[in-house]
Amino acid sequence: MKKIISILLGFILVSCSSAELVNNWKNPDIDSFAPAKILIIGMTSNDEARQKFEEKLKQKYQSRGVEAVTSYELFDESLMSYRRSEDDLIMLEDSLIKDGFDSVLLTKVAGVEDRTAFFNKFDKDTNYGFKYDYYNNQEIYFNRNYYDEYKVYHVETSLYCICKTEERTLIWKGYIDIIDPNSINETVKDYINLVLFVLEEQNLIQKNE
Template sequence: MKNLLLLIFAITMLISCSSSKMVQQYKNPETVSFEANKVLVIGITPDEDVREIFEKRVVKSLEKQNVRAVKSIDFFESSFTNNKQSLEQLNNIENQLLDAGFDAILFAKVIGKEDKVSIIQSYNNLGREFHTFEDYYFSNQHLYLNEQKQSYTVYNTETSLYCICPGKERELLWRGEIEVVDADNVNRNINKYLNILFKGLKDNQLLVSAL
């Protein structure tokens, strides 16, 4: 039984270390719930192709939740992202958004990237009894040879939901940090991100319904 518990613990640790997840999140304590009439989705990345794919997928997912959403790449001129904006220009943009019926902005960006290595099948040793030094060393010597290792990349993302309702002055409603384990496929990575994002929004009664 002891060996079985160690085995289950080790497997759980390996899975948790290599899976996408919500790392931390913050919700404005004054906001109980929030439903937007129209959301602007902004992906912050210098890669315009990735931004186009990302915003399109997020908008499509929001529309499936009966939330009106628009890609920023369709709403703004290219000069908005290619040039720095002054506070006065941002205030003018906010007025444009209000006039266009928007009352929320969803920002998403990659804030970091980490290359990690996990030792595959190392949990096998936890479930075994080694009666001698030779047994233990022989079963683990592959670690010296860098065998049975798996490398993977983790992207650290930050997503922020702002209200641009009149009188709110771009108030932050929610922010979440999501780790996405790279699957070497943009669409698959976005799917992982969206699953975690929508769970976080539903749990906090923001934008999308929990039903």
């Protein structure tokens, strides 16, 4: 019952945000996971959004007693200046393990979709006829702004284990849509709140008391 109430409360918290959970997957072989030192990576060409996202999420992990480091502070600009080979990334992962990291949280924009919609009240009254319907929708002909055009960003966040004594594996992946973002700060806040809520429910991060 407590879990059901928690899920309902979480739904209320995120239902008015710009971030919407589409689906998520948890490794069935892992009941819970408590990272000790995590690397946070936001893959985007928007430096401002990347820095704000990584820093905010770092603060959230630190408030839960987890040592967190952002890619922004760990890597120099050369890491993003050219394509890395698989061997390069194996060496990078090995160096992270030597430095005490046991997990990586990677977020990336997987796609962008343009959508068009208009908001028209559905009237259940069967007594109104054709003229009522036509009269109330004539703006389709004359108002170019009748339809609402907006973008949806399809974003993926993955939590990986890079533990020394365990197989390096995917622990969790979440698919989240960011709908018509207007503010970097608000979008980052909404997205992080949603990710943390889901991770808490999956026992993959300690809840903040």
